[in-house]
Amino acid sequence: MARTVLVGGTVVTVDADRRVLDPGAVAVDGDAIVAVGPREQVLAEHPDADRIDLADHVLLPGLVDSHGHAGHSLTKNLADGAGDDWLDLVKEIYFEATGTPFWRAEGRLAALERLRAGVTTSLSYVGSMPRVDDPRFAAAAATGYREFGLRHVVAVGPPDGLPVDCADPEAGTETTVDLDRAMATTGAVVDDLHGNADGRIQVAVAPSSLVPEMDEAGNATEASVDQLRRVTEFAEREDLAIHAHAYEGEIAAADAADPEVLTERLSLAHCAGIDSEEVALMAENGVAASHGPLTHAYAWDRFPVVEAMEQGVTVAVSTDGSAPDRSFDLLSQGRIAAQLQRAHHGDTSLLPAGRVLEAMTVDAAAALGLGDEVGSLTPGKRADVVAIDRRSAKLGPHLDTGQTVPRLVNYADGGDVSFVMADGAVRLRDGAVVAPEAPTVEAVLDDAAAAAGTALDRVDAADALEPHPDLWGAVRYGE
Structure with a gap:
């Protein structure tokens, strides 16, 4: 029997049948969903459960942000986020000017923002690319997610440009990170964090780039091949997901160098500039994509979102973090992703609202290898549930259940989230944090x-x- 029933207005399950129940309810026992169905039926089956009244709300699965970066929440808009100026500055900050207090403070702010936006599962690199001189930084960056009761994947692995110099001002130490050091620290982070907080904190093996170096012919260099193989072997041995950035040519180079890396274990961020052959490689091997519509990478070169979906690639919509000029408001970025594809193809029929919501829930969960745990309101999955208050001019009027999903995707944003349950515990109620x-x-x-x-x-x-x-009057930065 359930201990708690979330008594909904409309319940958008995103389950296998894509049911939308109006009115509906979700029954929860401990950290798991035990029943989802019509309101009166669920109440009758669980008469002794505590009830949480969300009758004027839309209930949906906790959102899944499948790619982001720790550090961003403390580097928002520096240098106006203009071009490479911001990236050069934050690399200096992350690798030369930060210790555990920075990463702990940043992680708490990021977790708080994600909670308020209805994101109950997320992934973040520790830095613009992984900072792996010491496992303490990854642990500090995960602190806020544990404290706020959210599900989080710590992305850690070799950074680009090895060897990389790092400094810890608090400890007064300087470290040069090579591949051996990067893999050793990755192993230490796995030992320290993976499975913590009742399984909510997990670790993904996450090199900054799938193929960090290629020669003029587009082949992976010897150092890149060595890194690919060590990352793949480690992830298989520890049974961990692999996550990496990927750009034009890297997927083909990885396939030629070490095709064992291209599996359902792998998800790739951005995929900007990849061609049809690389899309086909992803589809054939079950490699997922995490698409950030507001990223600088997408401004430079596009990821063929629609083409990848049509070929069967699992495509998630993600935020890429909260800087230099975006936020963790995943809901608002979903509709931007759709509009960009419609503008590119000149076709307003592309990306129906349900497909966009899937890309932020069930498909995003699958991309991270968490599809059996989260992403839909399904009995047996973790009780990660968010509720959106539809009593607003923006979301009203409520006329028909068939309009619920389009209304959410086209109009709702993180500010409309008033209730969050993660792992069966209430974390946001009436817009106030409960943690x-x-x-x-x-x-x-x-x-x-x-x-x-x-x-x-x-x-x-x-x-x-x-x-x-x-800032004022110019057409572009740097005129």
């Missing part, structure tokens, strides 16, 4: 401001907070 182990919102914000200011001081970059000289 006894977490610091207060005020403490999170104060610590974040202090940590960000300290990091900027260490790299002597206070000017990055000044308005860009091309």
